[in-house]
Amino acid sequence: MRKGLLGKIIHRLPQNAMSRTMGKITASRFSRLAIRRYVHHYKIDLDVVEKPVGEYRTLKEFFARRLKPAARPVATAPGAIVSPVDGKVSQLGDIKHGTLIQAKGKEYSVAELLGDHEELARRFYGGKFITIYLSPRDYHRIHMPVDGTLEQYTYLPGRLYPVNDIGVQQVDSLFARNERLITFVKSEEAGCVAVVKVGALFVGSVKVTYNRATTNVKHGRVHNEQIAGHPHLAKGQELGWFEFGSTVILLFEKGRMDWVPGLREGSVLQMGQQLGQIDE
Numbered sequence: 001m002r003k004g005l006l007g008k009i010i011h012r013l014p015q016n017a018m019s020r021t022m023g024k025i026t027a028s029r030f031s032r033l034a035i036r037r038y039v040h041h042y043k044i045d046l047d048v049v050e051k052p053v054g055e056y057r058t059l060k061e062f063f064a065r066r067l068k069p070a071a072r073p074v075a076t077a078p079g080a081i082v083s084p085v086d087g088k089v090s091q092l093g094d095i096k097h098g099t100l101i102q103a104k105g106k107e108y109s110v111a112e113l114l115g116d117h118e119e120l121a122r123r124f125y126g127g128k129f130i131t132i133y134l135s136p137r138d139y140h141r142i143h144m145p146v147d148g149t150l151e152q153y154t155y156l157p158g159r160l161y162p163v164n165d166i167g168v169q170q171v172d173s174l175f176a177r178n179e180r181l182i183t184f185v186k187s188e189e190a191g192c193v194a195v196v197k198v199g200a201l202f203v204g205s206v207k208v209t210y211n212r213a214t215t216n217v218k219h220g221r222v223h224n225e226q227i228a229g230h231p232h233l234a235k236g237q238e239l240g241w242f243e244f245g246s247t248v249i250l251l252f253e254k255g256r257m258d259w260v261p262g263l264r265e266g267s268v269l270q271m272g273q274q275l276g277q278i279d280e
Contacts, residue, residue, distance in 0.1 A: 026059040026063065026243075026244070027061075031058045031060065032056065032058055034059050035062050036053065038059060038062070039053060048067050048068055048071035049066075049068070050066040050068055051065070063140060063243065063244055064207075065139070065140075072086075072271045073272055074271075074272035075272060075274035077274065077277075079189060080276075080277065080278075081257055081275060081276035081278060082143075082145055082235055082236060083270065083271055084142050084195060084248055084250070085132055085134055085139070085141075085142055085248050086140075086269065086270050086271050087132040087138055087269055088132065088266065088267070088269070089130060089132060089264065089267040091129075091130070091265055092129065092131065092264070094127075094128055095124055095128065095129055100113065100129050100175075102131075102174060103168045103169060106172060108173040108174075108175065109176070110124050110125070110251065113249070114182065115154055117154070120184075120194075124192075127251060127253045127254045127256065128251075128257060128258075128259070130259075130276075131175070131248075131249045132247065132269060133163060134247065136244070140243075141238055141240075141271070142195070142240045142241055142248060143236050143237060143239055143271050144185070144233045145193060145250055146185065146190045146193055147188070147234050148193065149186045149187075149230050149231070150183060150230060151186045151192075152226050152227055153182060153211075153213060153224075153227055154222070154224045155179075155180075155181050155182075155215065155220070155222065156181075157217075158178050158180070158199075159179070160178055160179060160200055161200070163178070163246055175198050178200060179220070180196055180199065181197045181199075181214075181215050181240075182195065182197070183197075183208065183210075183239060183240075189256075189278045190257060190278050193252055193253075195239065195250060196251065197242070198246050198247040198248070198249065199246060200246040205243050206240065207240050207241050207242075208239060209238055211227065211228065236271075236272050255279060256278065257276045257277060258276060258277055259275065259277075260274055260277060
């Protein structure tokens with residue numbers, strides 16, 4: 001009964017408006033007063049943070065903080081695929097019959113995740129996926145999992161359900177219903193890799209480094225666009241950031257890669273840590 005009531009409440013919340021309001025609050029100059037309490041509550045390691053905590057002007061600025069250059073070494077082994085973020089593995093596995101696993105007993109389709117774009121979805125049939133959840137304490141910059149060229153991006157407006165365990169268990173096709181900003185990367189060795197950045201409740205927005213695209217805008221519309229200049233980024237190079245926590249999903253083509261031994265649901269990752277190996 002409690003779960004049913006919780007599900008009804010989640011569906012009825014004005015999620016997007018709440019998230020935009022939270023974004024404004026955390027960007028206000030008064031929010032800096034909450035930074036030290038935030039650090040204490042989430043036990044954030046300040047030794048690896050780029051700047052002294054007193055130099056951050058707002059809570060949003062601190063949340064999207066960078067780290068010291070040596071804090072997240074990037075795996076250099078030939079063919080290594082690395083985690084684009086700090087976080088915990090929610091799910092990973094094979095893309096069977098065009099579907100991904102959200103949670104036990106819950107599936108959704110690649111086509112749904114990519115905005116019902118069947119042609120793009122077919123590129124990943126038979127491939128692999130990994131879903132990584134970022135908690136409020138995590139580092140929230142997003143980096144390249146492979147060396148590659150940025151080909152195109154897709155913005156998909158939608159809801160902003162929470163992406164924690166409650167949301168995952170209560171909302172069907174959660175990741176295909178929330179706002180997404182997807183970057184398609186062309187890698188010489190790994191083929192096409194989709195980096196799906198999923199918005200969530202209280203995520204002010206998702207930002208990227210290659211243009212001014214963002215999420216959670218009023219009256220947002222589906223947008224597909226080639227990325228100007230098709231920039232080439234190295235593995236570990238910054239791709240974007242979350243303004244409050246969320247989820248990243250990686251999609252890989254069939255026969256291109258495999259997971260490192262021991263990687264499983266619940267594994268904790270740091271950005272730059274090897275999570276896969278490109279098949280030769």
